[in-house]
Amino acid sequence: MTAADYVFWVFATATVVSGAVVVFARSLIYSAFALLFTFFGVAGLYVLLGADFLAATQLLIYVGGILVLLLFGVMLTHRIYDLKLRTEKTQLGPGLIVAAGIFIIFANAALITEWPTVGREPAPTTKEIGRLFLGEYLLAFEAASVLLLVALIGAAMIVRRKKDA
C-alpha cells in the first residue's frame, strides 16, 4: 500500500463511521457534529481524486456555511436538547439482506468493469471549470441559477404563514 492508499482508508473510514453516527445518534446535536466529520471526509476523498476545486467548495460551503447554519438552527431551537429522536428499526432483517445484496451487485459492477481510464496526472481544475462554465456548460450554469430562484420562491412561500398571503 502506498501513502495515498493509507490516506484514502483514513478518510473513507472517517466518512462512513461519522455518517453512521449521523443516522443512528439519538440526539440532534450529536448528529449535527458528526456531520462535520462526514463533510471533512468527503472533502478529503475529493482531494485524493484530484478534484481540488470541488474539495475547497465542499469545505467552504458545506462545512463553513451549511453546517454552521444547521448548528445554529439546532441550538437556537427551543427545547431541542430534551428532544429524543426515535429511530425505529422495522424490517431489520429483510432490509439488511436487500441492502447487502445491492451492495454486492454494485461493488461487483465497480470492480469487474473495464473502465476506460485516461492516464493523467492530477492538475489544477479551477481554471478549467471556470472556462467550461462560461463556455460549453453555459446553459447548465444559467439553468442552475433559475433553479435556485425557484427554490428561493418555494422556500419563502412554504415558510410564510397562511394569513399573510
Next chain:
Amino acid sequence: MEEVLRSLGLFKPEIALTAGLLLVVIVDSIGGAWRNGAVRILSIATLAVALGYAVELQVAGAQGAIFSGMLTVDPLGSFFKIILVLASLLIITAFTFRAARELHGLGQGEFHALILALTLSNLLLAGANDIVMLYLALEMVSITSYVMVAYLKGDRMSNEASLKYLLFGAVSTGGMLYGLSLLYGLTGTTSLPGIREVLATGVPGPQLALYLATLLIVVGFGFKIAAVPFHFWCPDVYQGAATPVTALLSVAPKAAGFGIAVRFFFGTFAVPVTGTWDLSGVIDWQLLLVVISVATMTLGNVAALTQNNMKRLLAYSSIAHAGYILMGIVALSDVGARSLLIYLFAYLFMNLGAFLVVTLVHLHDGTFDLRDYPGLYRRAPLLTLAMGLFMLSLIGIPPLVGFLGKLYVFGAVVNMGSGYYWYAAVGAVNAAIAGFYYLRVLKVMFIDAGNEDKPPLKLAFVDRAWLLFFAAANLLPVLFWSRIDEWARGAVVLYTGR
C-alpha cells in the same frame, strides 16, 4: 460567442418563459391591489408568446444542437414544446384562480411564477441532449413540482403529499444520477450522441455496469411518468395537491418525461435505420419496458376500479395511460414515436377536460367524492354531458380523440410483428377493464338518484365556454384528422448529432 448567439435564435420559447418568470416575480413584489390581475395577464401573455415561438420552430422544422450540444432543437422537441406550453396555458386560463376553490385566498404571484418555471424546466427536459442538462432539467421539474404540490399551506394532505413526493423523488433521481454516472464512466462522455457512438462500438469487458446504468435510468424516467413500480407517490400526490396543480402534473411533467425517454431510448440506446430503429449494444431495454408497461396499465386500471375519490381515480387512470403510451416507445419505430405523440395530444385534452369537471364540481359542491355526484345530470346537464364525453374519450370510444390515440399505439405494437400480438391484446383487455370505472362515473352522474334537495349548479359563462372548448377538442379533431396525422408524422424527426 457566435455559438451562444446562434443558439439564442433557436431558444426563443425558453427565453420568453425566463423573462416572463422574472417579470412575474418583480411585479408580484411591487405589491398593490392590482398585482394579482397583472401577474395573471403577464403569465398568459408569456405562455402565448412561448407557444408562438414553439409553433414557429415546428413550422420552420429547425434542427440542430445548441449551446455546445447541451440541447437539441428538432421537430420532435418542438412538438413536445407545443404540448407542454399549451398544457400550462390551459391550466392558467381555464382552471385558475376563480374556478379552483382550494386556491381561493392564496397568493397568486408565486403560483404563476412556479407554473412558468415548471414550463421552462419541462421544455429544457424535453430538449436535453447531454446528461448534465438532462439531470439538471429533471431536478428543476421535480423541485418545482414539490413546491406546487405544497401550495395549500394550511392543508395537511397537501403537505404530506409534497413530502412523499420529495422523498420518492429524491430516491429515484438519486438512483438515476448513479446510473448516469456509471454511463459516463463507461463511455467517457456526457453527450447523448457521444454515448451512442461509444455504445454502438460496444463496451469491452463485463457488461454488468451497463445493465445497472440502464436499470437505474429507467427508475428515474419511471418516476417522472409514474410507471409501476415507481408510481406509489402518484395517488397521494394527486389527491393532496390543489386540483389545477394535479391536472398540470398529470399532463406536463409526464409528457416531458416521455419526451426525454424517446430521445434517450431512440437516440442514444438505438441506431436509426429507415423507418425503424435497431437496438445498439447488448441492452434489451425493450423487454424491460414491455414488462413495466404491462404492469403499469394493469395495476393502474385494477386499482382505479375501487376508488371513490375522483382525484385518486384519475390518478390511477393516468398511471394506466402511461402504460399505454409506453407502447409507443417499446415499438421503437417512427410509427411508434408518432403514436406516442398523438396519444399525448389526445391525453392532454381528455384528461384536462375531466379534471376541469372535477374542479367545477368542487367549486360548487365542495366535494371530490364520487358518492356525492348522483343527480348531477339534473343539476348541471352541460357539465355532465361534457364529463360523459371526456370519460368515453378516456375509454377510447370512436370517434373521440382518445380512440385515435389508442388506435395508433395499438397499431404501432401490432406493426412490430406477431411476437407482440399478445402485448396489444393485453392493452385491449386493459382498455376494457378501464371501461368499468369510467362508465361507473357516468352511471353515478346520469342514472343514480340522490341530492334531490340541492339546487342546480350555476356555472359561470367562462366555465361553460371552457367545458364546450374541451368537449370540442375531444370531439372535433377526427374531422381534420389527416392534418393532425401529418403534423405528427412530420414531427418524428430526431436530431441525433452533436
